[in-house]
Amino acid sequence: MIDTKITRILIVDDHAHAREAIREQLSEYEDFMIVGEAKSGEEAIFLADEIEPDLILMDINMPGLDGLKTTKLIKERHPNIIIVILTVSEDSTHLFEALKQGAQGFLIKKVNPGDWYPYLKSVVSDNIPVSYDLVNEMLLTISSHPKKSEQQSAIPNPLSQREMEILKLVAKGYTNKEISDISYISEYTVKNHLKNITKKLGIKNRVHLTRHAIENGWIEP
Structure with missing residues (x-):
């Protein structure tokens, strides 16, 4: 269509x-x-x-x-x-x-x-891939900031295991089509997972999703 x-x-x-x-x-x-x-x-x-x-x-x-x-x-x-x-x-x-x-x-x-x-x-x-350079820039910036106190600790991760797998691939810079091929699921299913992820986190942009995951320790550097 x-x-x-x-x-x-x-x-x-x-x-x-x-x-x-x-x-x-x-x-x-x-x-x-x-x-x-x-x-x-x-x-x-x-x-x-x-x-x-x-x-x-x-x-x-x-x-x-x-x-x-x-x-x-x-x-x-x-x-x-x-x-x-x-x-x-x-x-x-x-x-x-x-x-x-x-x-x-x-x-x-x-x-x-x-x-x-x-x-x-x-x-x-919202299918523009996240570059490795940008992720590295995020990591450098985040690591230069003071550690969060216990009162400001990372928020609980509300994502399912499958959603985290998708988010990790997004953070690595893969497009929806590439994620579909890697995960052996349809591109439509990838989009549905991303829709659920953005709804749960209240974040629509792939880059901001990646940054959010890195800041809260959901993705290992």
């Missing part, structure tokens, strides 16, 4: 030519609809409140309220809006910081325009 759901997109970039380039790049896809453009973080917050897009493409470097701070503020108000950070830098520190603020993805502007669409579709469907 073909997915005909329209993804409503808000573009946020302080440069007019950059917004125009993004708009032209995505306008050829019938399942993407540009519903607004913002040239600042403040305007992005206003439009997020007004039109509640499905997806925001957020430039990381903007004067005043930058992309990271804007992402944090929007996610606090609209946790279901998907945000993908746009940048010219490949610095993994920026990626990790963006994800900490609630972003679901990270797109390098100089990437081949033809690669934008499949990547954004993967983010929207």
